[in-house]
Amino acid sequence: MRIAVIGGGIGGLTVSLALNKLNIENVVYESAPVLRADGAGLALGSNAISAFSVLGIADKVVQGSNRIKEFTIRNTDDKPLISRYSECILSDEFFHSYAIHRSTLHSVLSGSLSDTKIVTGKAVIDFKKNLKGVTLFFSDGSSGMFDYVIAADGINSVFRRKLVPASHLRYAGYYCWRGVADDFQPEDISSAVEYWGTGLRFGIVPLPAKQVYWFACINNHNDDPSLMKIQKDDLLESYKNFPASVSSLIEAVPAGKILLNRISDVTPIDNYAFRRIVLLGDAAHATTPNLGQGACLAIEDAATLYTLLKYNGDILESFEEFSRIRVPRAKYVVSQSRQTGALASMENPVGIMLRDLLFRMIPESVTEKQTRKILGFSAELN
Numbered sequence: 081m082r083i084a085v086i087g088g089g090i091g092g093l094t095v096s097l098a099l100n101k102l103n104i105e106n107v108v109y110e111s112a113p114v115l116r117a118d119g120a121g122l123a124l125g126s127n128a129i130s131a132f133s134v135l136g137i138a139d140k141v142v143q144g145s146n147r148i149k150e151f152t153i154r155n156t157d158d159k160p161l162i163s164r165y166s167e168c169i170l171s172d173e174f175f176h177s178y179a180i181h182r183s184t185l186h187s188v189l190s191g192s193l194s195d196t197k198i199v200t201g202k203a204v205i206d207f208k209k210n211l212k213g214v215t216l217f218f219s220d221g222s223s224g225m226f227d228y229v230i231a232a233d234g235i236n237s238v239f240r241r242k243l244v245p246a247s248h249l250r251y252a253g254y255y256c257w258r259g260v261a262d263d264f265q266p267e268d269i270s271s272a273v274e275y276w277g278t279g280l281r282f283g284i285v286p287l288p289a290k291q292v293y294w295f296a297c298i299n300n301h302n303d304d305p306s307l308m309k310i311q312k313d314d315l316l317e318s319y320k321n322f323p324a325s326v327s328s329l330i331e332a333v334p335a336g337k338i339l340l341n342r343i344s345d346v347t348p349i350d351n352y353a354f355r356r357i358v359l360l361g362d363a364a365h366a367t368t369p370n371l372g373q374g375a376c377l378a379i380e381d382a383a384t385l386y387t388l389l390k391y392n393g394d395i396l397e398s399f400e401e402f403s404r405i406r407v408p409r410a411k412y413v414v415s416q417s418r419q420t421g422a423l424a425s426m427e428n429p430v431g432i433m434l435r436d437l438l439f440r441m442i443p444e445s446v447t448e449k450q451t452r453k454i455l456g457f458s459a460e461l462n
């Protein structure tokens with residue numbers, strides 16, 4: 081049996097590990113010349129750790145991570161608006177949540193994949209499927225026939241575009257800059273914070289080894305490309321009214337190491353399984369980063385597929401069942417994340433005042449319920 085995993089990102093590597101655990105041979109094809117280990121920090125919610133525990137690598141991931149006990153949204157005067165996450169409200173059935181450097185997670189994943197053949201510098205540009213299999217066409221002119229394909233080729237997935245032509249990227253209305261400051265000691269290493277201003281916000285997430293991950297989202301409703309050219313000095317100017325730690329963190333990252341993303345998600349689709357091809361991770365359900373859940377969902381996908389294949393050896397049936405289970409889950413997270421982004425990027429002062437008032441009135445039990453729904457993942461099948 082020949083299985084191809086397309087994409088050596090977090091989703092592709094995690095699902096390859098899942099297949100290895102089931103002794104299912106697979107090959108990963110990655111378009112980049114080397115497995116990409118760059119990027120900044122990553123929040124790994126309790127749901128991702130739960131999924132990693134199913135795959136047997138939770139301990140290794142946790143070892144390279146920093147435990148986050150509290151995540152609070154604050155205004156620019158440093159006053160709390162709402163608690164996004166608090167470890168103490170979650171019961172024992174939940175794993176803890178963590179933050180990790182992306183390169184550390186990539187190392188843990190690729191280090192656990194000694195049995196996988198990973199072919200880099202090989203991009204799929206097209207495919208054809210028939211009853212017997214899927215033919216992949218690569219950018220170097222070669223092609224190959226596979227029995228099954230797991231498409232984890234990210235937000236611009238070649239597979240999703242062809243299989244679900246109506247799906248499209250939805251620009252979220254803001255750009256996001258990210259950096260990791262070295263040798264930086266935050267006041268409380270177990271607390272993450274996001275400061276919400278008017279049309280811009282700034283997040284601070286402590287990582288292990290005195291590193292701090294930050295992200296800065298600034299509204300750009302008209303998608304003006306000139307904002308792409310923003311320099312570090314412009315960022316400092318934009319955030320000058322935020323708490324002092326914000327400027328220190330921006331200062332601490334060399335300009336060349338600050339990353340920029342134009343934030344989009346994908347219009348939710350109703351099916352991830354197309355007989356011998358299944359979509360996974362961002363290829364299936366890219367979300368805005370407002371809840372820090374995109375990679376977590378990809379990891380959940382891999383653990384779910386693992387459990388389905390383990391208890392039902394039939395791959396086609398498992399793909400179908402995977403889609404049935406994952407579509408509603410991902411739709412919920414994508415929509416919650418988009419709504420959070422809309423609240424976070426408000427500009428109208430009256431609207432902001434009402435939002436903040438509403439936040440103060442929301443009973444803890446309501447936020448707790450939402451947190452539980454987002455972080456509560458079990459790969460156990462009902």
Ligand SMILES: Cc1cc2nc3c(=O)[nH]c(=O)nc-3n(C[C@H](O)[C@H](O)[C@H](O)COP(=O)(O)OP(=O)(O)OC[C@H]3O[C@@H](n4cnc5c(N)ncnc54)[C@H](O)[C@@H]3O)c2cc1C
Nearest residue numbers: 087089090091111123203204234361362369372374375376
């Ligand atoms: C600003 C920002 C902050 C974020 N923060 C968080 C966070 O804190 N927590 C969280 O859980 N998520 C976060 N995310 C989301 C997370 O980065 C993604 O959801 C996650 O990386 C998806 O993994 P993936 O493997 O599905 O896709 P990708 O990481 O995009 O990997 C796809 C891989 O496929 C390769 N590829 C693409 N096309 C082809 C092709 N045709 N042939 C072969 N290979 C191909 C690519 O090179 C890439 O390596 C954030 C995203 C952004 C933009």
